[in-house]
Amino acid sequence: xxxxxxxxxxxSGFRSRFHLSDKDKKYVKDKGEDTIRKHAEDFVKTRxxxxxxxxxxxxxxxxxxxxxxxxxxxxxxxxxxxxxxHHISQGRELTLSEQEYVVxxxxxxxxxxxxxxxxxxxxxxxxxxNFDD
Numbered sequence: 001x002x003x004x005x006x007x008x009x010x011x012s013g014f015r016s017r018f019h020l021s022d023k024d025k026k027y028v029k030d031k032g033e034d035t036i037r038k039h040a041e042d043f044v045k046t047r048x049x050x051x052x053x054x055x056x057x058x059x060x061x062x063x064x065x066x067x068x069x070x071x072x073x074x075x076x077x078x079x080x081x082x083x084x085x086h087h088i089s090q091g092r093e094l095t096l097s098e099q100e101y102v103v104x105x106x107x108x109x110x111x112x113x114x115x116x117x118x119x120x121x122x123x124x125x126x127x128x129x130n131f132d133d
Contacts, residue, residue, distance in 0.1 A: 002108045008085070009074060018073035020113040024066045028114060036110060040067045040103045044076070048102065049094040053079060070106040070113075 009015045020028070028036055047059045060077040061068050071077040075085035082088040086105075088098055 002105060005074075005085075005105065006109075006112070015073055015075060018069050020066055020069060020110070024069065025114060028066050028110060033107075036066065037103065037107055039065065040070070040106045041099070043067055043071070044094075044099050044102050044106075048076070048079065048082065049099055051091065051093045056080065066110060067106060070109045074105045074109050076102045076105055 031039075043060075043065075047053070053059060057078045057080055060071050062072065063069065068077075075081040079088075079090045082102070083090050086102075088094065088102075094102070
């Protein structure tokens with residue numbers, strides 16, 4: 001569903017430089033998909049969805065949470081980028097379906113970054129967690 005978008009994003013030197021660090025991947029694994037999705041929904045609702053965003057273009061930090069990285073990687077970081085890359089017009093509140101689309105794009109990027117991720121945990125015994133499925 002998102003293949004064409006991700007191909008276009010891969011062609012951007014700026015967008016394609018974003019990747020989750022091992023620390024970010026561990027955070028995603030520890031929190032789980034549902035929690036990360038809720039964080040994405042909250043960030044989109046509060047930082048992108050309003051009609052007027054006083055600091056538009058600067059509301060998404062460049063680090064500090066995997067969703068922030070995903071927003072920059074997918075051009076879902078500000079209303080200007082949403083318009084340029086996703087053709088979602090500015091100057092109005094995002095609809096619920098547009099918010100769901102943006103969260104879907106963010107989560108797809110995170111899923112692609114997590115694919116094949118494994119981490120070794122040592123607590124009394126060694127346990128391997130793998131994201132291959």
